[in-house]
Amino acid sequence: MNFWILLAVNSITFGGLLFLLSAGFSLIFGLMRIPNLTHGSLFMLGAYVGATLIMGILSVQLDFWLAAVLSALVVAAFGALIERLLLRRLPGEPLAQVLVTLGISFMVADFCLMVWGGDPISVATPTHLVGFVRYGVAVFPLYRLAIIGIAAVVAVALWLLLERTRLGAMIRAGVDDPDMARVVGIRVSQIFTIVFGLGAALAGFAGIIGGPILSVYPGLDQDMLPLALVVVILGGTGSLLGSFVGSLIVGFLYNFGQALLPELAYFILFLPMLLVLVLRPQGLFGRQLP
Amino acid sequence: MSALTVSALRKSFGGLHVTKNVDLNVEAGERRLIIGPNGAGKTSLFNQITGDLTPDSGTIRLFGQDITQVPAQRRPHLGMARTYQIITLFARDTIVHNVMLALLGLSKSRWNPFISLGRQRHLVEDARRAIDRVGLGHIAERPLAQTSYGERRRVEIAMALAQNPKVLLLDEPFAGLSIDERRDVQKLLLAIPRDVTIVMIEHNMDVALDFADRITLLHFGEVIVEGTRSEVVADPRTREVYLGH
Amino acid sequence: MSRGVLGLAGLAAAFLALVTLPLWLTQIYYVNVASQILFYAIFAFGVNLLLGYAGLVSLGHAGLFGIASYATAYLLAAGWGHPLSIIAALIIGLFSTAIFAALSLRTSGIGFIMITLALGEILWGLAYRWISVTNGDNGINVHTRPTPFGFSLTSAEAFYYVTFVVFLICAILVAIFVRSPLGAALRGTRDQPRRMTALGYHVWMIRFWACMFSGLLTCVAGILFVYYNQFISPQTLALTSSAEVVLMVISGGPATLLGPVVGSALVVIVKSVVSGYIARWNFLLGAIFVAIVILMPEGLVPGTVRLWKLGWRRATTRRPSVLKTGGPPA
Incomplete structure (x- = not known):
């Protein structure tokens, strides 16, 4: 009994991390019409930067949460730079933009290998969140509950941002029809940078708060990017609700797959994706892929 | 013998009805002109006839054969050819x-x-x-x-x-042409033998008027007037559509 | 001398050079590099068929390449003979390609990239985790090479010649295909898919057959690869491998015959030379990728031709980018 509950909690936790990762991925896709293939790298970069800050550089050790926020900011700046300096040079050439993001992802992966080496780095759980919560016979790891809480808060905040603010309205207009948005005077190019930075920040943040669970290792980017892709193919591009539902589905499939059929865990993800592709190619909550 | 028959054709995107219950019957060898202001649903009608768009309801027949369910790429093999308004x-x-x-x-x-x-x-x-x-x-x-x-x-x-083709669909073949070029294209179209049925869309009424046997006026996805050249020109509804109320 | 004669002479010279290559490249190391260039060129032919001629960028082809390699290695390890293993690997590879194509051809453009990438990653994940079949990270060893007509392929030279013959056959097949009606139809679906439908072409089916041909070339290359290395591991299916071959195509020049060969030579040589000095191949791969896409989007072969012409004719036309999605307005 406890096994199943724990597995479910792990699934939701992983789904929460995936949501943080894929919400930005989905928004960038919705707005710029490209899958940002650096997204896995941004996740990994956030994890490495955060882990370094926590372990301490120059004998200054940072608090876990401060480190998480700082690494999110670093990754956000990096993402915004990619958009400004490279993608900006290829307007109207989505294919070239995708290939550029792919090239950057290789550079980031090799850079991380060079700086942090090939051995996995484990990130300590923040001390105040070590331990368990008991409810009846069930035992819940505190830190995992915290991640679920954070993901829920971010989901609500993102929803408010998109639905209730001026910036959100402009982003939605850009997702619906970039040309029209430009005509009505929205500075789409600035919004591109903001959304790219925001997506990068979320990915980097997810990377470090996922650290105590996943640890940080070379190849983490290649493990996460396809999951984000599957989430977006399942949920539909540019849809926050789609990312949310898709993340939970993938979280459950992945964890239950790992626990029950570890050899085919990766393959099991493939089945719902296949079903969605055949029955509803635009994803559960999305519009047609361009 | 009818070359092309469209009956009770309907198509909408969300709340926007681009084709509202359109009936169209073009005889073999006829030259039919379809006119109407921008957004009248002319090209959408063509796209449904060629199979680019699937109508919500209604039927399309080519020489009596129901082709509503025939895939777009089979229709040219049945004798249908088209040109595009935007050069493709x-x-x-x-x-x-x-x-x-x-x-x-x-x-x-x-x-x-x-x-x-x-x-x-x-x-x-x-x-x-x-x-x-x-x-x-x-x-x-x-x-x-x-x-x-x-x-x-x-x-x-x-x-x-x-x-x-047996049926030729021309989508604004004069669009963007100079007066000289228009005359050349007009000559070219007049030289097409009568065993080819032609349906032509034109946004501008006076360009292709004397080319047509019959004219259909579309407005907001509906057939407003249909008849011979003089009937359509004389009809007050034509004036209303083109000049406003 | 006319251009045609010049081209023919160049081809003949290249052919002679390749036939006599083991005679003037006496070091086994270089003969092996040449073999690698040739089988990667076959792989690049396959990817170019989709990327260049169909406008479909696949980031999952290393998965198909890997399926053929793993199938060969697995069947050999299971005790099957060489001819049967090779034939079975081709059949398994083509069957997988058909599924791959049926799923990914539901879209084109960016959607195609995403789905092929996801499929490629799933195949990589399978190779990595399905340990009872693939032996996981340890990979599968292939202990012997085949001996067609009693001709042993153990030496680097012998393997080179077989690879060369297979390469020639593939190159000729591709050359025939791109000049054929089906090849012309495929290019048509790249530039104006809607118009092609209106002209009576079954766009999906044309793309499907292109995928199958591409898959065949990819699997042939994969089988040569596994015999060359006598080893296969999940690394071969990684996204970097798919990206490497895409880089070969776009650096050499998509939708050209020579481009994939030049691109393959470039990538293989740079990779062998660079890995002799530093271990940072992936960083360089990424950097070259970014640089080529931004600076020379039409590829090295057409790009060099363009710069060459620019030098003494001052052509003023804008560079054409094959990386643009959607049909160009006429």
Whole structure:
């Protein structure tokens, strides 16, 4: 009994991390019409930067949460730079933009290998969140509950941002029809940078708060990017609700797959994706892929 | 004998009805002009006739055969050809290659991966004949990227004619042409024999008026008036649509 | 001398050079590099068929390449003979390609990239985790090479010649295909898919057959690869492998015959030379990728030709980018 509950909690936790990762991925896709293939790298970069800050550089050790926020900011700046300096040079050439993001992802992966080496780095759980919560016979790891809480808060905040603010309205207009948005005077190019930075920040943040669970290792980017892709193919591009539902589905499939059929865990993800592709190619909550 | 019959055709996107219960009957050999202001649903109607768009309801018949469910790529094989309002050609290839693609589309050898396309003498000759017909024989080998807008309009028509259609759908063949070029295209269209049925969309009423046997006026996806040239011109509803209330 | 004669002479010279290569490249190391260039060129032919001629960028082809490699290695390890293993690997590879194509051809453009990437990653994940079949990270060893007609392929020279013959056959097949009606139709679906439908072409089916041909070439290359290395591991299916071959195509020049060969030579040589000095191949791969996409989007072969012409004719036309999605307005 406890096994199943724990597995479910792990699934939701992983789904929460995936949501943080894929919400930005989905928004960038919705707005710029490209899958940002650096997204896995941004996740990994956030994890490495955060882990370094926590372990301490120059004998200054940072608090876990401060480190998480700082690494999110670093990754956000990096993402915004990619958009400004490279993608900006290829307007109207989505294919070239995708290939550029792919090239950057290789550079980031090799850079991380060079700086942090090939051995996995484990990130300590923040001390105040070590331990368990008991409810009846069930035992819940505190830190995992915290991640679920954070993901829920971010989901609500993102929803408010998109639905209730001026910036959100402009982003939605850009997702619906970039040309029209430009005509009505929205500075789409600035919004591109903001959304790219925001997506990068979320990915980097997810990377470090996922650290105590996943640890940080070379190849983490290649493990996460396809999951984000599957989430977006399942949920539909540019849809926050789609990312949310898709993340939970993938979280459950992945964890239950790992626990029950570890050899085919990766393959099991493939089945719902296949079903969605055949029955509803635009994803559960999305519009047609361009 | 009816060449093309559209009955009770409906299509909407979300709340926008682009085709509202359209009936259209074009006799074999007829020249039909479809007019209407921007957004009247003319091109959407064409797209449903050619199968680019699937209608929500209604039927389309070609020489009596119900083709509503026939996939778009089968319809040219049944004798239907079209041109596009926005020029849709193969910009990296020569004019003759463009027209050869049109011919190849109806030939069984389009599936052949082993023979050389350039050595298919009959295709090359047929293509050149179609190009001569639109008066571009002297530049047949020219890459499309180096041709003028007016020449491309004629390549559009050459591709449709090369397929030897029974029903030819022309979507604004005069769009963007100078007065001289319009006259040339007009001559070219008048030379098409009467065993080809032609349905032509024109946004501008006076351009192709004397070409048509009958005229259909569309407005907001509905047939407003249909009749001979003089009937449609004389009808007060035509004036209303074109001049406002 | 006319251009045609010049081209023919160049081809003949290249052919002679390749036939006599083991005679003037006496070091086994270089003969092996040449073999690698040739089988990667076959792989690049396959990817170019989709990327260059169909406008479909696949980031999952290393998965198909890997399926053929793993199938060969697995069947050999299971005790099957060489001819049977090779034939079975081709059949398994083509069957997988058909599924791959049926799923990914539901879209084109960016959607195609995403789905092929996801499929490629799933195949990589399978190779990595399905340990009872693939032996996981340890990979599968292939202990012997085949001996066609009693001709042993153990030496680097012998393997080179077989690879060369297979390469020639593939190159000729591709050359015939791109000049054929089906090849012309495929290019048509790249530039104006809607128009092609209106002209009576079955766009989906044309793309499907292109995928199958591409898959065949990819699987042939994969089988040569596994015999060359006598080893296969999940690394071969990684996204970097798919990206490497895409880089070969776009650096050499998409939709050209020579481009994939030049690109393969470039990538293989740079990779062998660079890995002799530093271990940072992936960083360089990424950097070259970014640089080529931004600076020379039409590829090295057409790009060099363009710069060459620019030098003494001052052509003023804008560079054409094959990386643009959607049909160019005429």
